[in-house]
Amino acid sequence: MVPAQGGRVSPLVKAFVLAHIALIFHWSLPMPSRRIADREIPPTTENVLKYPIEFALYANDYARGASPTGYYLQCTGLWQYWDMFAPNPASLDYWYDARVTYADGSTRVVPYPRMKTMTIPQKFVSERYRKFIERTNSDAVDNWKWPNFAQRMAMLATIDPTNLPTRVELRRHYRQLKGPFDPEPMQYERFTFYVHIVVEVDLRRALGS
Amino acid sequence: MMRWLFGYGSPVTFGVTRALVGFLALVNYLMLSFSFEAWFTESGFYPVRFAERWAGGVPRLNLLAGVTDTPTTMFVFWLGALAAVFVCLGLFSRVSTIALFVLVVTLHHRSPDILHSGDTLLRQLLFFLMIGPSGAAFSLDRWLAVRQGKAPVVPPPVSLWPQRLVQVQVAILYFTTVWHKWGGSYWRDGTATWYVPRLEEFDRFPLPAFVDDLPLVYVSTYATLIVELLLCTAVFVPKLRKWVLLSGLAMHGFIDYHFNIPLFGPLMVSTYVAFYEGDEVAAWWDRLKARWARPRQRVAA
Numbered sequence: 106m107v108p109a110q111g112g113r114v115s116p117l118v119k120a121f122v123l124a125h126i127a128l129i130f131h132w133s134l135p136m137p138s139r140r141i142a143d144r145e146i147p148p149t150t151e152n153v154l155k156y157p158i159e160f161a162l163y164a165n166d167y168a169r170g171a172s173p174t175g176y177y178l179q180c181t182g183l184w185q186y187w188d189m190f191a192p193n194p195a196s197l198d199y200w201y202d203a204r205v206t207y208a209d210g211s212t213r214v215v216p217y218p219r220m221k222t223m224t225i226p227q228k229f230v231s232e233r234y235r236k237f238i239e240r241t242n243s244d245a246v247d248n249w250k251w252p253n254f255a256q257r258m259a260m261l262a263t264i265d266p267t268n269l270p271t272r273v274e275l276r277r278h279y280r281q282l283k284g285p286f287d288p289e290p291m292q293y294e295r296f297t298f299y300v301h302i303v304v305e306v307d308l309r310r311a312l313g314s
Numbered sequence: 315m316m317r318w319l320f321g322y323g324s325p326v327t328f329g330v331t332r333a334l335v336g337f338l339a340l341v342n343y344l345m346l347s348f349s350f351e352a353w354f355t356e357s358g359f360y361p362v363r364f365a366e367r368w369a370g371g372v373p374r375l376n377l378l379a380g381v382t383d384t385p386t387t388m389f390v391f392w393l394g395a396l397a398a399v400f401v402c403l404g405l406f407s408r409v410s411t412i413a414l415f416v417l418v419v420t421l422h423h424r425s426p427d428i429l430h431s432g433d434t435l436l437r438q439l440l441f442f443l444m445i446g447p448s449g450a451a452f453s454l455d456r457w458l459a460v461r462q463g464k465a466p467v468v469p470p471p472v473s474l475w476p477q478r479l480v481q482v483q484v485a486i487l488y489f490t491t492v493w494h495k496w497g498g499s500y501w502r503d504g505t506a507t508w509y510v511p512r513l514e515e516f517d518r519f520p521l522p523a524f525v526d527d528l529p530l531v532y533v534s535t536y537a538t539l540i541v542e543l544l545l546c547t548a549v550f551v552p553k554l555r556k557w558v559l560l561s562g563l564a565m566h567g568f569i570d571y572h573f574n575i576p577l578f579g580p581l582m583v584s585t586y587v588a589f590y591e592g593d594e595v596a597a598w599w600d601r602l603k604a605r606w607a608r609p610r611q612r613v614a615a
Contacts, residue, residue, distance in 0.1 A: 114320040118320075118475065119316075122319065122320075122475050122479065125479070126479070126482055126486075129483065129486055133486055133490040134493070135490065135493050135494045135497055176372065180373055180374055180375060181419070181441075182374070182415075182418075182419030182422060182423065182437045183437065183438060183441060185434050185487075186434075187434075187487045187488075187491040187494065188494045189491055189578075190506065191491060191497070191498055191501070192494055192495060192501070193506065193509075194498075194500060194507075194509040194513075195509065195513060196509055198513045198515070199515075200514075200515060220514075220516070220517065220574055221514045221515060221517060228574045228576075229574075229576050230348040231348070232430075232575070233346070233349055233428040234349070234352075235515045235516075236427070236429070236430055237359060237360070237427055240427040240428075241427070250427075253359070253361060253364070254359060257352075257357070257358065260357060282509055282512055284508070284509075285505050285527070285528050285531065289512065311357035
């Protein structure tokens with residue numbers, strides 16, 4: 106596999122390549138386990154010797170946050186983290202819809218694009234909708250995105266400009282998978298995770314009216 | 315190790331990688347175009363202010379930073395698609411790979427919440443294509459240069475470190491993903507692949523039910539970890555390389571058939587060619603041509 110003839114590569118290029126490899130490796134390493142990260146297991150000499158890899162990951166994670174080298178990857182778009190279906194695949198199966206109330210008091214359920222109900226070609230081009238709700242689903246971290254989400258659902262729900270949506274309830278339909286040794290829940294439970302009063306002026310602007 | 319990393323050789327492999335990655339970038343653009351309004355406009359799910367918040371004060375390469383005008387965003391979007399066509403064909407390779415890298419990163423930094431690992435890999439590959447001699451073979455640039463007598467028929471050797479970077483990147487990807495997975499209890503107890511087929515939003519083509527049930531779930535869980543581990547270790551052993559890459563192909567083929575994760579599998583597999591030297595790829599191509607030519611000669615006779 107090694108080519109026969111050699112050439113001269115500039116020492117600067119060599120330094121860049123080696124530094125790049127070191128940085129992407131450093132950036133891609135996993136976080137330490139929670140008990141180490143949360144200092145449930147404090148970094149005493151005894152513990153560091155007992156869990157050397159965990160504490161190495163802890164140090165790496167600290168360096169990732171504090172080191173200016175992170176800017177090289179973050180600014181240029183070379184940031185990376187390869188945690189596909191890891192550390193565990195998701196066990197919560199969920200999808201969204203919105204219950205919309207109109208000015209005349211009527212209500213309608215407006216679906217958010219759901220992969221399960223799509224044709225195969227639609228699934229190919231619409232997968233980003235699934236990804237987006239994966240990044241919008243955390244009650245603690247993602248709730249700042251919900252007003253805009255609801256406002257967008259109001260726009261999609263508008264049929265008659267004289268009868269605009271006034272209220273949007275974002276609903277999560279979910280089932281928790283407990284594992285292969287427990288019965289698989291067949292029914293989805295429903296939870297309204299956000300209620301939004303539609304901002305009419307923004308809605309009219311989005312509708313272009 | 316240094317000789318392997320910084321040696322010289324045929325640019326054919328890197329040229330083929332460029333064509334594959336350019337094609338997949340174009341497919342990605344076309345797929346995204348169906349939901350452009352949802353992800354890249356102010357009335358969509360992800361207005362510009364969301365990207366600013368996500369950036370967290372870190373300056374990001376993003377030509378669309380602060381741009382709320384839809385026609386401008388659409389122009390930048392389609393400019394990227396055009397650059398992908400040029401990269402695929404190998405036309406103005408240096409300029410087009412730089413343009414595609416900048417435009418893809420721009421798009422990713424404009425709406426980061428819709429990205430998956432395939433997008434992350436695409437950015438890395440475009441970076442390597444941009445800094446390496448990706449147009450030196452298997453490109454319209456080279457075809458035109460040979461035709462005009464400006465380049466020799468056999469492409470001269472080039473420094474292989476950009477191709478090596480692709481290999482190292484792929485190895486790091488597989489190595490760290492195994493490490494990530496080993497931190498999870500479902501991967502360790504062998505039940506991880508029981509969960510994913512039951513997430514209905516991932517459904518694509520069906521398989522017989524027993525494939526997604528115990529005991530085959532144990533087999534597919536541990537097989538995934540083993541194949542991924544081989545793809546970052548044994549793949550560098552010449553005698554094992556072919557079989558390891560075939561097992562990777564089978565793994566990604568299975569995932570792509572069963573689960574709706576567009577483009578991740580094809581992008582991963584497109585990098586496998588980088589594990590072959592340019593001379594090997596060229597020889598393989600010659601053998602294929604000869605095999606095609608033989609039946610035609612027989613028909614003609």
